[in-house]
Amino acid sequence: MKKESVNHEYSQLMDIKNVNLSFGGLKALIDVDLQVNTGEILAIIGPNGAGKSSMLNVISGIYVPQQGVVKWKGQIRKKIAPHDIARMGIARTFQNIALFKGMSALDNILIGRNILMKRNIFLEMLYLGSSKSQEIEHRKKVEEIIDFLEIQAIRKTPVSRLPYGLQKRVELGRALALEPELLLLDEPMAGMNMEEKEDMCRFVLDVNEQFGTTIVLIEHDMGVVMDISDRVAVLDYGIKIADGTPDEVRSEQKVIDAYLGVG
Amino acid sequence: MLRDYSKLNTFSKVLRNNAEVYSNKPCIREKEYGIWQTYTWKDFYHQAQVLALGLRDKGLKRGDKISIIGDNRPNLYITIAAAQLIGAVPVPCYQDSVAEELQYILEHAEVKIVVVENQEQVDKVLEILDRLPNLKTIFYDDPRGLENYKNKEIHSLKLVFDSKDVDLSWVDSEIEKTSDDEIAVMLYTSGTTGRPKGVLLSYQNIISVTSKACEIEKTTVNDEVVAYLPMAWVGDFIFCVAQSYLSGFCINCPESRDTLTTDLREIGPTYYFAPPRVWEGMLTQLMVRMQDTAKLKLWIFNYFMVVAKKWGNDILDKKSVSIWGRCLYNLGYLFVYGPLKNNLGLTRVRMAYTAGEAMGPDTFLFYRSLGINLKVLYGQTEATVFVSLHRDSDVDPNTVGPAFPGVEIKIEDDEVLYRGTGVFKGYYKNDEATKATVNSEGWVKTGDAGVLDKSGHLKIIDRAKDVGKLNSGKMFAPKYIENKLKFCGIIKEAVAFGDKKDFVCCFINIDLEAVASWAERNNVAYSGYIDLASQEEVYDLIAKEILNVNKDLSKDAELFESQIKRFLILHKELDADDGELTRTNKVRRGLILERYGKLVEAMYKNDKECFIETEVTFEDGKKGKISADLKIKDMEVFDLEGVAA
Numbered sequence: 001m002k003k004e005s006v007n008h009e010y011s012q013l014m015d016i017k018n019v020n021l022s023f024g025g026l027k028a029l030i031d032v033d034l035q036v037n038t039g040e041i042l043a044i045i046g047p048n049g050a051g052k053s054s055m056l057n058v059i060s061g062i063y064v065p066q067q068g069v070v071k072w073k074g075q076i077r078k079k080i081a082p083h084d085i086a087r088m089g090i091a092r093t094f095q096n097i098a099l100f101k102g103m104s105a106l107d108n109i110l111i112g113r114n115i116l117m118k119r120n121i122f123l124e125m126l127y128l129g130s131s132k133s134q135e136i137e138h139r140k141k142v143e144e145i146i147d148f149l150e151i152q153a154i155r156k157t158p159v160s161r162l163p164y165g166l167q168k169r170v171e172l173g174r175a176l177a178l179e180p181e182l183l184l185l186d187e188p189m190a191g192m193n194m195e196e197k198e199d200m201c202r203f204v205l206d207v208n209e210q211f212g213t214t215i216v217l218i219e220h221d222m223g224v225v226m227d228i229s230d231r232v233a234v235l236d237y238g239i240k241i242a243d244g245t246p247d248e249v250r251s252e253q254k255v256i257d258a259y260l261g262v263g
Numbered sequence: 264m265l266r267d268y269s270k271l272n273t274f275s276k277v278l279r280n281n282a283e284v285y286s287n288k289p290c291i292r293e294k295e296y297g298i299w300q301t302y303t304w305k306d307f308y309h310q311a312q313v314l315a316l317g318l319r320d321k322g323l324k325r326g327d328k329i330s331i332i333g334d335n336r337p338n339l340y341i342t343i344a345a346a347q348l349i350g351a352v353p354v355p356c357y358q359d360s361v362a363e364e365l366q367y368i369l370e371h372a373e374v375k376i377v378v379v380e381n382q383e384q385v386d387k388v389l390e391i392l393d394r395l396p397n398l399k400t401i402f403y404d405d406p407r408g409l410e411n412y413k414n415k416e417i418h419s420l421k422l423v424f425d426s427k428d429v430d431l432s433w434v435d436s437e438i439e440k441t442s443d444d445e446i447a448v449m450l451y452t453s454g455t456t457g458r459p460k461g462v463l464l465s466y467q468n469i470i471s472v473t474s475k476a477c478e479i480e481k482t483t484v485n486d487e488v489v490a491y492l493p494m495a496w497v498g499d500f501i502f503c504v505a506q507s508y509l510s511g512f513c514i515n516c517p518e519s520r521d522t523l524t525t526d527l528r529e530i531g532p533t534y535y536f537a538p539p540r541v542w543e544g545m546l547t548q549l550m551v552r553m554q555d556t557a558k559l560k561l562w563i564f565n566y567f568m569v570v571a572k573k574w575g576n577d578i579l580d581k582k583s584v585s586i587w588g589r590c591l592y593n594l595g596y597l598f599v600y601g602p603l604k605n606n607l608g609l610t611r612v613r614m615a616y617t618a619g620e621a622m623g624p625d626t627f628l629f630y631r632s633l634g635i636n637l638k639v640l641y642g643q644t645e646a647t648v649f650v651s652l653h654r655d656s657d658v659d660p661n662t663v664g665p666a667f668p669g670v671e672i673k674i675e676d677d678e679v680l681y682r683g684t685g686v687f688k689g690y691y692k693n694d695e696a697t698k699a700t701v702n703s704e705g706w707v708k709t710g711d712a713g714v715l716d717k718s719g720h721l722k723i724i725d726r727a728k729d730v731g732k733l734n735s736g737k738m739f740a741p742k743y744i745e746n747k748l749k750f751c752g753i754i755k756e757a758v759a760f761g762d763k764k765d766f767v768c769c770f771i772n773i774d775l776e777a778v779a780s781w782a783e784r785n786n787v788a789y790s791g792y793i794d795l796a797s798q799e800e801v802y803d804l805i806a807k808e809i810l811n812v813n814k815d816l817s818k819d820a821e822l823f824e825s826q827i828k829r830f831l832i833l834h835k836e837l838d839a840d841d842g843e844l845t846r847t848n849k850v851r852r853g854l855i856l857e858r859y860g861k862l863v864e865a866m867y868k869n870d871k872e873c874f875i876e877t878e879v880t881f882e883d884g885k886k887g888k889i890s891a892d893l894k895i896k897d898m899e900v901f902d903l904e905g906v907a908a
Binding site for chain 1: 295296297298407408410411518519521522525
């Protein structure tokens with residue numbers, strides 16, 4: 001895949017200020033500020049129930065916080081429909097794989113291109129004109145992703161027959177097919193063995209490096225987080241307790257307390 | 264097409280001629296982005312010329328060495344061609360070699376430029392770069408992951424290919440300068456014993472031998488071959504590069520190693536070469552899959568396999584077969600053999616070879632009975648491959664066929680010697696070894712013990728130096744025993760001991776796939792390789808196979824004392840990364856005896872168990888340790904007549 005120019009128009013892709021989110025009486029996020037800088041890999045970590053997934057859903061626009069401001073490329077973002085989120089250039093993978101089980105890896109990734117396809121039902125039925133060139137263009141892009149993720153051998157295998165690690169890779173492929181500016185990964189390494197984790201780390205780094213995609217990820221494996229992220233934000237009971245480089249975060253007393261408990 | 268090879272006496276001249284006569288015919292294909300991309304002979308020649316200039320600009324001169332490291336990729340084949348155009352010597356290396364192995368070859372060959380496939384190989388070369396004063400330039404094919412490498416030695420092949428306004432007339436003048444006694448390629452032997460040696464092959468060697476091979480098999484421009492065996496291996500160079508040059512057929516490069524089966528099916532090669540290991544693996548996998556099929560299908564399969572066994576080989580050999588036999592066979596072709604061959608991608612195979620190791624007669628005849636014209640070839644890098652070869656309608660599974668045209672074979676002190684036009688020019692910078700191998704009359708020692716039978720077929724028994732004697736004075740040929748063991752499909756590798764001992768013992772490596780499938784069907788629970796290998800049921804299963812081998816051996820007056828008395832199943836697979844096998848998967852006896860000496864001792868001391876800890880190398884080069892308590896099992900042996908003692 002060709003290296004695409006990184007959009008440096010906004011140094012901050014996303015700016016979240018004083019966000020409060022609660023479900024009934026349960027406060028999931030309390031006065032959280034978070035910036036996502038263009039081109040970085042940002043990890044959100046925290047103990048169970050700290051509000052990580054909620055945070056990711058606020059970023060992706062699935063949840064609209066009761067209070068606070070979410071700015072996307074400097075513009076305040078209101079409530080938004082899922083297909084519009086995709087159109088904005090935000091793609092994600094899920095904690096529990098959400099692929100179409102009966103479809104092949106290739107078709108699953110092709111679905112990621114859905115939002116970029118311009119449709120004309122008549123031309124499509126006859127496979128004529130623009131619909132033909134479009135199809136070729138999209139398939140080319142999908143093949144580039146298959147090549148990038150090194151999944152040529154499973155191109156035509158139904159995903160339900162694939163091992164877990166490969167399914168995760170196909171899911172990443174589908175997200176990439178959208179050519180996102182911001183890629184959200186919800187526990188991309190969960191349930192993987194050492195080798196699969198190493199592979200996945202390399203792919204995440206390659207995506208960031210080659211396409212200049214900004215990545216926000218939630219991850220429990222501290223080794224992975226500290227190795228690959230440029231910045232780490234730590235949540236605990238809905239409050240952001242630290243934000244900085246992996247080294248800064250590691251030595252932060254509050255983080256140590258949150259993880260090890262205060263004696 | 265017959266051409267005059269006295270004029271076209273080097274590869275560069277042949278290639279230039281091919282670009283004219285075959286111009287728009289496919290020369291090499293590669294599956295990329297899911298589609299087969301074709302280079303015609305014209306493209307291939309042009310690219311090679313452009314790259315030749317690029318190599319010249321990096322200081323590559325006539326006679327210099329250039330190394331190629333990677334999987335079979337068109338650009339790497341183009342590199343070989345480019346080097347040959349300007350009289351430089353290509354030295355392909357095994358792509359899975361670890362850095363130290365590479366270092367030895369690159370240093371010994373004084374390689375100036377390496378052309379590698381991808382980041383993995385670049386990393387390996389960079390690791391050893393400071394120890395290689397001659398190496399100044401690294402070209403890479405696949406740019407992935409290499410954007411941020413700042414080393415000044417690293418260059419992209421693509422930049423060279425994209426260069427505009429190149430003056431190709433210089434290359435043309437270089438082509439004229441090449442002569443047939445120049446070195447075409449230098450190939451390092453796998454090194455079953457000691458350090459690898461660089462075998463020098465001239466154009467005269469290669470063209471004289473290859474043209475005869477093409478004649479025997481009547482290869483044409485319409486043949487198709489899939490290039491999947493290591494480029495550093497002489498077979499790939501002769502069967503793919505040289506034969507394609509001389510016949511004009513197309514080389515197909517698979518997308519990746521994992522997609523080989525699919526790619527084979529898509530291409531449908533007419534010419535297929537595989538070591539016994541691959542043929543056996545294919546058969547094992549097939550049988551495992553058949554076990555899972557519906558009862559009716561399994562019955563049909565079994566019924567027609569019996570039919571094939573009875574008549575298939577005779578039909579292939581064009582012998583007279585009863586009408587009833589032919590009818591049943593054709594029916595079988597419709598229901599079983601045809602679809603099966605299609606599934607394996609072997610429908611169009613017109614000629615198939617196996618070599619490198621002995622192949623079980625059952626496996627061999629299985630493929631032949633399906634109508635696949637599988638033949639055995641015996642060869643060496645030093646002979647430009649061909650020493651002996653089965654001919655159509657004259658195939659015997661127990662031999663390696665009669666001498667190749669232009670090759671003489673004789674047996675001296677049990678050892679096979681040969682001479683002919685293909686005999687190499689010597690080992691690079693190693694006159695001592697050359698003299699020890701080739702005598703003044705041009706006879707080359709193969710190091711293999713063998714006999715010539717009445718029909719003129721050569722039969723190989725073992726490596727001459729491995730053949731030993733039991734304390735009783737009887738001959739002990741370890742490889743012969745090991746091969747018999749390996750033929751059963753559930754034993755992947757075996758190592759037999761017995762030289763200067765009272766009886767024979769052996770190590771067994773189980774075939775994980777076959778045994779795992781067996782375990783599943785028989786409700787044997789296990790957690791991994793080590794666990795499976797140590798199960799009592801698996802020991803019993805292996806013992807059953809060994810008993811068959813013992814029974815077989817007991818019928819041979821020479822070998823009945825070589826029956827296996829004790830065995831153990833190793834806790835890990837013997838691996839080339841740990842140095843236990845060569846890169847061509849041959850057992851390194853000396854090293855195994857050294858590393859597992861404790862186990863061998865235990866087997867001869869009548870111990871029931873032995874603890875072992877071994878170091879293993881993982882794919883990324885990291886090392887770890889695994890340990891296990893291995894059980895040693897006693898075997899029943901038979902009297903000479905085949906009766907239990």
